[in-house]
Amino acid sequence: MRDGVVEGVLMSALNRYTATPARQRGAIGLIAALTLGLALLCALVVVDSGRLYLEKRSLQRVADIAALEAAGRRGACSGAASAPDFANQSAVRNGFTPNTDGRTLVTRCGTLTVGALSQRVFVADSTQALAIQVVASHPVPRSIAAGIGAAFDKSPSPANVTLSATAVAASAAPLA
Template sequence: MGRERQRGAIGVMAAVTLLLALICLALVIDTGRLYFEQRKLQRVADMAALEAATQGGMCGAANADLGGLALSSAAKNGFVPGAGDSLSATLGTVEFDDRYGGADSGRTFSTGGEMADAVQVQVTHSVPSSLVLNVAAVFSNVPAQTELTATAVARRTAMAGLSAGTELADLDSSQSILLNNLLNALLGSNLSLNAAGYKGLANANLSLLALADNLRAAGVNVQAGSVESLLGTQASLAQLLGATVDAINPSQALGLDTSLLRSQLITGGSTRQA
């Protein structure tokens, strides 16, 4: 009887141990599944917030416009709101503070604001609490569905660009015949450029340093590295145009043969630029 009782006790312990192992395995599987679902939902929220912030007008944009962009992005990532699922986009601002010790280490999203520069996307998704065990049947206070929530905030900093320049003359490539006559009268030579050549000359980038070097090579007194000296230099139009042609990178002058134009300026020839 003693051995039989021992065998029975061992059998019960083995059954209990096996049951506990199965429960632990089920918990591991469900925990991994919920973690994976949360990561996937967070990715949907992140991408939706980024797309809404980059493509939306931000300041003055309606939440409906941002919501449409967020929904479009979520659909690309396989999330379509339905029963138990939702997606919302809210326009607002991000406020910075030093709650974690460093400057601007803390960030807080605030809804609304006259200078809205950020969008918050919140996504919810309902999944079964357990795929292995019927948790709701074991524990009456545990819901059969678990609601996952992911929130992402994207902020776009407004930037403005300013460019300034000067213009000595404006070339209209469509009037190439008139421009040829003007250059011939100024230079006393028979230059002939087509529309493509004038367009390439107008669109070329010119370095002031290269222009100054070429003017000195042409015998003009220009101080090296001084913009004031270059602006105050007295030079003939032929010298200026010749130095300009030499300073232009041929790869930038579309449709313009700079070597042929240079020879025309020097010799005053009558070769036509094709």
């Protein structure tokens, strides 16, 4: 190669210098930085999703225990043995204080019927207390992934998202 001529072919000055190893050294660093950034973003999404999962699981535990206790103590929606009172007491004992920080606990009395596909379905009826339904809800800070998506949305979005959990319990018929 002499003066840009290789076996009778004329090479431009750009072709001579673009593919040299010295020019490619920075590409590896750039790819490594992008890969590290992507790995950190994935780790952030995993940790944040885990936080929301644990919040939901804790809320479901509170609703389950409150419904079981209200049904087990044969609570009714009216009278002295009140199912909402039993459910509230159970929730407070388990670290969920209704009517604080936006937390709510709604208790309904009713019955269980067999619906389509042989699934039991709760039917609200305040005159019967064969089954108790408890719905617990709690606002938690929105996930970071949703916050990033909301940053590109034109309409404002709330800083919190409300998680809710529903539990239904029925007391067993007396044996004697």
